[in-house]
Amino acid sequence: MNSDIILETREIVKKFGGIVALNNVNIEIEKGKITGLIGPNGAGKSTLLNVISGFLKPDHGSVVFKGRDVTGWLPHRICSLGLARTFQIVKPFLNFTVEESLLIGTLKKRSGSEAQELIDHVLEYFELDELRSKRCKELNVTQLKRLELARAMTTEPELLLLDEPGAGLNPSEASKFMKMIREINRKKKITILIIEHVMPIIMGLCENVYVLHYGEIIAKGCPRSVCKNKQVINAYLGEKW
Ligand code: ADP
Ligand code: MG
Numbered sequence: 001m002n003s004d005i006i007l008e009t010r011e012i013v014k015k016f017g018g019i020v021a022l023n024n025v026n027i028e029i030e031k032g033k034i035t036g037l038i039g040p041n042g043a044g045k046s047t048l049l050n051v052i053s054g055f056l057k058p059d060h061g062s063v064v065f066k067g068r069d070v071t072g073w074l075p076h077r078i079c080s081l082g083l084a085r086t087f088q089i090v091k092p093f094l095n096f097t098v099e100e101s102l103l104i105g106t107l108k109k110r111s112g113s114e115a116q117e118l119i120d121h122v123l124e125y126f127e128l129d130e131l132r133s134k135r136c137k138e139l140n141v142t143q144l145k146r147l148e149l150a151r152a153m154t155t156e157p158e159l160l161l162l163d164e165p166g167a168g169l170n171p172s173e174a175s176k177f178m179k180m181i182r183e184i185n186r187k188k189k190i191t192i193l194i195i196e197h198v199m200p201i202i203m204g205l206c207e208n209v210y211v212l213h214y215g216e217i218i219a220k221g222c223p224r225s226v227c228k229n230k231q232v233i234n235a236y237l238g239e240k241w
Helices: 045-052 075-080 098-106 112-125 141-153 171-187 199-205 223-228 230-237
Strands: 005-016 019-030 034-038 060-065 083-085 159-163 191-195 208-213 216-221
Touching: 005 045, 005 191, 019 034, 019 045, 019 191, 019 208, 019 216, 034 045, 034 171, 034 199, 045 060, 045 159, 045 191, 075 083, 083 141, 098 112, 098 141, 112 141, 141 159, 141 171, 171 191, 171 199, 199 223, 208 223, 208 230, 216 223, 216 230, 223 230
Parallel strands: 034 191, 034 208, 083 159, 159 191
Antiparallel strands: 005 019, 005 060, 208 216
């Protein structure tokens, strides 16, 4: 495997009963870059993230992360190797405080004052400092989205998978959130795979884009070339792009 490739999927197939959610999906994620994953609802985007992060087992094919075949590994084990994710629908621990829910992520790799230092840094970085003692059920959507990202960061990932991080946010909140994501990539040198529907966001963030349609990759490349692709226009973008 090329050492610039941090993650690769090989011929992934995932079926749910009669539905073929992923049909022979091959993607490669370049280290240090932001890669986009787009496509219509039901295309298989979240399923692919679930397979990569170990939440679903593929029926066929393999996932190679940092040169190791991690197919079938449990999520926490893949996470320990340096892969973190956020969910399309946020999954907070409702009765935990913000600080407690961040502690869980750090404990795998750090303890005591080291863990606390990391949590303090992440709380400040994601502007959650003043909310540290609040219970998660008291947070609004924007705060929960920031917490979700913060929680992923406490595991100190090398690769971060984001499933529609902007969903549910208004345009100005979404744009601020995307700035945070770009900063995580640039300053903390974390590779990112992002699912997102808002095309200007994809255009602004990503160096590479994959397009899924009915479980198949129908195009890949830089955002500009993908936007000009006839099949992508017909399947997903429409003529306005
Ligand atoms: P996307 O994230 O691109 O909108 P999904 O990956 O959520 O698409 O879904 C792909 C297809 O797989 C859809 O037809 C969806 O209904 C189906 N699907 C996803 N998850 C499950 C599941 N747990 N059980 C049954 N069908 C599922
Ligand atoms: Mg989805």
